[in-house]
Amino acid sequence: TTKADLFLNEPLQKLGKGVFEKEVNRLVMEGNADIAVHSMKDLTSQLDPGLEVIATLKRDSPYDALVADSELFKLEKGSIIGTSSLRRKNIISFFRSDINVADIRGNIDTRLSKVKTSQYAGIIIAHASLQRLNIETKYFVFSPYDFTPEVNQGIIAIVSRKDNIEMKKVLSEIDDKETHSIAETERTASNIIGGGCNSPFGIFFEFYDKEFHGIATFSDSKKKITVETWSRENEKISGEKLGKTLLRQMKNEGIIL
Structure with a gap:
C-alpha cells in the first residue's frame, strides 16, 4: 500500500x-x-x-476511454464526468465547457460504481484497464488526436x-x-x-x-x-x-x- x-x-x-x-x-x-x-x-x-x-x-491499448451511456459530444449539459487527471480535465473542458469535471479516485470497481449509480454521467480511464480486467461495460475509445494519451x-x-x-x-x-x-x-x-x-x-x-x-x-x-x-x-x-x-x-x- x-x-x-x-x-x-x-x-x-x-x-x-x-x-x-x-x-x-x-x-x-x-x-x-x-x-x-x-x-x-x-x-x-x-x-x-x-x-x-x-x-x-x-x-x-494506449488510448483513453469514456465509460458512459453516450459519447462525450452527446452528453447532456451539466453532466458530471469523473477523472483526477489534469490532462483529461483540460481536454474535456476544451471540448465541452458546458459539463462538469470532478475528481474521482479508488480502484476500477469503485469508479465504475459511480457511473452505475448515476453519481457521474461517466468516467475517463485508460482503455488498457478495461481490457486487462475484461470489464464488460459500455464505453467509447478516444482518438489520440482528440485525447492524446499520457x-x-x-x-x-x-x-x-x-x-x-x-x-x-x-x-x-x-x-x-x-x-x-x-x-x-x-x-x-x-x-x-x-x-x-x-x-x-x-x-x-x-x-x-x-x-x-x-x-x-x-x-x-x-x-x-x-x-x-x-x-x-x-x-x-x-x-x-x-x-x-x-x-x-x-x-x-x-x-x-
Whole structure:
C-alpha cells in the first residue's frame, strides 16, 4: 500500500509526481526486492540513478476511454464526468465547457460504481484497464488526436537495480523491444517538454512503416495545441523532435511555461 492508496481523497497534484512509484522502488534500492512492476505512466521521468527499466511488456491499448451511456459530444449539459487527471480535465473542458469535471479516485470497481449509480454521467480511464480486467461495460475509445494519451500509457515496466545483472538476463526474455523503444522515445519527448505524471501534456508514439510517428498535445482547457511528427531517426532524436515541435507551436501561440 502506497501513500496514494491511503489518501484517496487527496488530489493527485497535491500528493506529488511519482507518488505511486517511489515507495515501491525504495524496496528495490534497499535490496528488499529484486524488481518493481509498474504501470509505466506512473514512473517519474528520472528514476533513481541506481535503478533502470530492464524490461517492458508488449503495449496494451494506449488510448483513453469514456465509460458512459453516450459519447462525450452527446452528453447532456451539466453532466458530471469523473477523472483526477489534469490532462483529461483540460481536454474535456476544451471540448465541452458546458459539463462538469470532478475528481474521482479508488480502484476500477469503485469508479465504475459511480457511473452505475448515476453519481457521474461517466468516467475517463485508460482503455488498457478495461481490457486487462475484461470489464464488460459500455464505453467509447478516444482518438489520440482528440485525447492524446499520457506518456507510456498502456505499458507495464519492470524496474531493477542497474547492478542486478542476473535479473536483467532473466527478464530480457520477456522484454518487448518495440514497446521499450517507443517508451523511451515518449519519455525523451516528455523530458524536452517538461511534462510528467499528471501534467497537461499528452505524448504518444507508434512505430509505423519503419518510422516513429508521434503526436503531442497541450491543453489549458481554453486552448488545445496538437502537433504531429514523423522520423526515421533513433529514439532520442525522434523524441526530441516531437517535444521541440510542440514547444515551438506553443510559443507561436503565446504559451510559455
